[in-house]
Amino acid sequence: MKELVIPVKSVRDLQFAVARITSAIGKGLERAPVEVALRHQEDKRSLSQNKKLWPMLGDVASQVQWPMNGAMGYLAAEDWKDILTAGLDSEQRVTPGINGGFVMLGRRTSRMRKAEFAALIELIYAFGSEHGVQWSEPALAIYDEYREAAA
Secondary structure (H helix, E strand, O other): OOOOOOOOOOHHHHHHHHHHHHHHHHHHHHHOOOOOOOOOOOOEOOHHHHHHHHHHHHHHHHHOEEEEOOEEEEOOHHHHHHHHHHOOOOOOEEEEOEOEOEEEEOOOHHHOEHHHHHHHHHHHHHHHHHOOOOOOHHHHHHHHHHHHHHO
């Protein structure tokens, strides 16, 4: 099923969206029944959430060894971001690499909503606790700001 998503932030945007949707419905009805849904767009992640992510990933990267290519070692924060965001999903997507091996297709944190990003932060805390991570001062300070903003 093809989906037409049109973000609306103003009355002018709404007028444009209605015209596009009307046209799409007309074309769609020629082929098959059409479903139209309106929903409130959830807020994307906050700057404080993003600001919190990188110190946490840095703490995990500097303290947790993980297997890669058959040997234990420390991974970069960017690698941990991929590993931990993949941990949010119950289904993993993997594809062969163009030169052999495999590539995990992960989620993009830039597209996450606040609730999804909050779940990622909680997952990182849980993972860190299981692996003895001592959170650095920047990660803890931002956590305090994050908790206060959420309250």
